[in-house]
Amino acid sequence: MAKADPKKEKLLIQVLKKIPIFNGLALTQVRKILALCVHKSYAPGDKVCISGTPPEEMFVLLSGAVGIITQEGIKVATILPVTMLGEMGVITGQPRVATVEATKPTAMFIIQRDKFDAVLRDDNEIRSKVYRAIIDVLSGKLSNDNVRLRDYQQEKSRFEGQIADLDRRLSEQERRAEIALDLAAESSGRDQAELELHVGEQVKDLLPRALVVDDELEFRKLLKDALPSFDVLEAADGAEALEMVGEEKLDLVITDIRMPEMDGFQLLEALRAQHPDLPVLATSGYIDEEEAQERDFDGFIEKPLSIGPMQHAVDSVLGREKKTEDSAD
Secondary structure (H helix, E strand, C coil), rough: CCCCCCHHHHHHHHHHHCCCCCCCHHHHHHHHHHCCCEEEEECCEEEEECCCCCCCCCEEEEEEEEEECCCEEEEEEECCEEEEHHHHHHCCCCCCCCCECCCCCCEEEEHHHHHHHHHHHHHHHHHHHHHHHHHHHHHHHHHHHHHHHHHHHHHHHHHHHHHHHHHHHHHHHHHHHHHHHHHHHHHHHCCHHHHHHHHHHHHHCCCCCCECCCCHHHHHHHHHHCCCCCCEEEEEEEHHHHHHHHHCCEEEEECCCCCCCCHHHHHHHHHHHHHCCCEEEECCCCCHHHHHCCCCCCEEEEECCCHHHHHHHHHHHHHHHHHHHHHHC
16 A cells, blocks of 8 residues: 555544444554555445355445345345445455445455565564454444344244234124125025126225336235235336336335336336326435435435335335325315
8 A cells, every 4th residue: 555644644544433343443454454455446336245145354444335145136234434445354264155246436445465465474462452453342232133133033023923813803704794795695686706806806806006127026025915905916127117107006116226127217217208197215235315316316226125104105105195286285
């Protein structure tokens, strides 16, 4: 790394001291780590590292943002500065378990594994402090994972409770409807199957209808399960969605951003031109709520999906729609 002026060096040292595995090092020891750092910039979509590859370097995220993507291609997290990436692979030597991709213009420090290993071999004190810090990081990660698991289980239980309550209500309504159909068939002399078909069509028309647009089948299924009170249609990209919107009466569109054929931005532009009153929510791990608002989406659902915020976003946008209609009346 080129020699920095004193002010810049001080700032970079402060940045490195924010990294948990380095924050116990003395000033002279942090300078040794800083000397290993190579600066590199990434454009949105650039791969920082790829799942399954050897861990030949670790990274310090200085600015921008990156997404963590599983081997199945599902984005599971967004990482913001200042953060260390890939350090556990460098320590353990295990292949990378996920792909890291820039989601905004991003700047990184890269530390090569062989050079880092050389510093640890040559300086027993640095090695001791770094390994002790790694143990603390792993202990904290385990604690945080347990908290997240507990929160997920609680949210899952609440969601399942809502589904169970809805199922009980539907079962009760079905029993009442069956009795009503028997009485109607008996009094009118019409065939019960014919009446069931007619009523079924009427009831289906009462449910709000949502179109979920995403090229990931599993995410579409997840969102469909999370909207039990909707008649949910599915599309794998913007072009397919646009065709369906022209054929179906919809109350809401929920679209991913990065998709083949036609992405979410292009879909929104087409929908605003052809169906300006149709609410459109964005769902993504690559943009944030602020950018979604700037792009004129009616709301935003962050990936990975969280049931509570998702339902709030849906309820909010449909609530605004209803208020607009009431005001017009």
